[in-house]
Every structure is written in structure tokens, then in C-alpha cells.
Amino acid sequence: MHRTRIRVAEDALDANQTIAAANREDFDRAGVAVVNLMSAPGAGKTALLERAIEAGLGETRIGVLEGDVQGSLDADRIAHLHVPVAQLNTDPGFGGECHLDANMVRAALAELPLAEIDLLAIENVGNLVCPAEFRVGEDARAMVCSVAEGEDKPLKYPLMFRSCELVCVNKIDLLPHIDADLDRLLANIEAVNPDATVLKMSARSGEGIEAWRDWLAALPRRVAATA
């Protein structure tokens, strides 16, 4: 036996990227714009999707893919709003992964009525770390950061904050009751991602929901314009 060095020069996540590109092709062919929605657990991803759908997305027909380690609590909530929804659990078959990857989303494609929607919101597993690494075939990445998480989060999780074009700063109704410093949070987001669009909102009070709803509703047109 002797040792041989083999040059690989390959991004470790290339395999995921290849499947993500295949997903993206399928979405493009079906004319569906896709947003990958991420956040820490409990930041309000599902609630903000509910508020946007309730507020009305105009002509944009939305479908939702819910990613969770276990259970269908979030999908059940969305189903009440009479939009197509599929649940993807990472527990059976995917090792309880703490994020969605391109292959998992690919496995769920058959459950999604792509011909009947213009916009697919993929709600990732709540986690500020791993989901940032794995593209799933999305056109845009958005994240929710609730003020209750503290103003230091962009500095602790810059990979996530840098990978998103939209940051929804949620739960602003809580500001009078907590010590979080909103100005510092906004400055920290600006420091790690100067290009991000930042929208302040509250799923509970409804403040700022229109801008978020408009961003979602406009995504298919924006994606079509750049295609």
C-alpha cells in the first residue's frame, strides 16, 4: 500500500447545491417564485405568514411548505387559511435534521400543487445557524428576528443575517416591556448586511404587516422580471 494525494477542490456543499439547482429549475418551469423563510425558533415565522395571507396577497397565489423536526402544528395553522400546504418533517428519514436541505425539499415537491401557485413560502426549521448553509432552490431568502431575541443576534449569527435580503424585525409591540435596544439591533443588522431590506412589524398588533405582505406578493413579479 502507498498513499496517493487526490486533488478534490470541491465546495463541501456542492452536492446540496446541485440538487438545489434542480429544484430551482422545477420551480422556474412551473412559474413559481420561492422564498426560504428562516429564523430562530419562536420568532414568528408562521404567525407572519398567517398575517400576510389574512391580509390578502392580491393575485399572488401562495403555497406553503412547512419544515419542522416533528409534527404538523404549523401546517395545521396554515391549512385553516385555505391555501395549499405541505408538511416536511426532518425526523423520520432525515435524521431529525435541524434544517431543511435541497434533497428534503425535492422529496416534498410531489406534494406541492406547483401548477396552482405563483409563490411558495418554505418555512425552514427554527434555527439561526444551519439553515443558512443549505440552499433549497429558493429565489429569495428572508428571515424573522424578533426584538425579544436581543440586539446582539446579528453579530452572533452573521452568516444567517448576511444570507437574507429581507429581515423582518418582529414583535415590536413588546418594545415597551423589554430591555432590547431597537436602534442598536437595526445598527447591528446594517453592520453585517448593509444591503438588507429591514421591515419592522408585529404579528400580534398587525403593525407593519402591509409592507411584509406587499414584499411577498411582489416576489413572483420581481423574480419573473430578473429571469
Added chain:
Amino acid sequence: MHELAISRAIVDAAQRHAEGRGVEVVHVKVGSLRQVVPDSLAFYFELVARGAACEGARLELEPVAALLRCPDCGREWDPAPPALAVHEPLPAGALPPIPGFACPECDASGEVLAGEQLEVEWIEVDEPDPAEVKG
């Protein structure tokens, strides 16, 4: 935490290129912007490699410092990513250092020149000697 998923990806890439041969060393370039904790990656790598061609292989990590460039004025700088809080607890009341992804000169958003790598650069595999193949 993402180190588990990253180790799986590294092991998969290494095994694909090993084409059935035993892997002795896996050399990976890791950019500082990936926020990978080396000890954690080494720990998971060993676990994930068990029972596969990478079992017992040594994981070599080559750190790559971050470098940004301003698209407007051309200035280049290191954004000095934040120290991980777990390693260096901050004094009470102190704020974590703010990494500068905006140009210190003109405030434009910097382009990343380096620091986002997560690249399996090369592997070393056991190759049977020609004599052994004949025998």
C-alpha cells in the same frame, strides 16, 4: 451546531473522490466567515466517518482569513468577524465587537473576496501497490 451537517458533507465529498479506497487525510479550507468551530467539526467528523471509507481519517483544517473589497473605492479590509461568545465571555455590559461589512471609508457594502470557503481541497487515500494487485 451546523458542524454535524458540514461534517456529513465533507465525508460524502471525500468518499466520492476516494472511489472505494481507504481515506487517510482530508484537507479542508475553512473561511472565517463560515463560523465553523474546529473542535466541534473534528468531533463530528470522527463520528460521521465511522463505518465508512473515511473511518479513522485525519481531518486537516486550513483557516482562511476574511477579506472584503469596497466596490466603490477599492479599499480592502478584514471585517474581523465577532469572537464566538462561548470562547470569550464579554465583561458585563460590554457589547460584542461589530464586524465591518460596510466600507470603513465610504460605507458601501463590501464584496467578499475570501472567507466564505468551505472547500475539500485534497484527500490522501491508500492505493494498493502494483505488486499487491498482481498477487
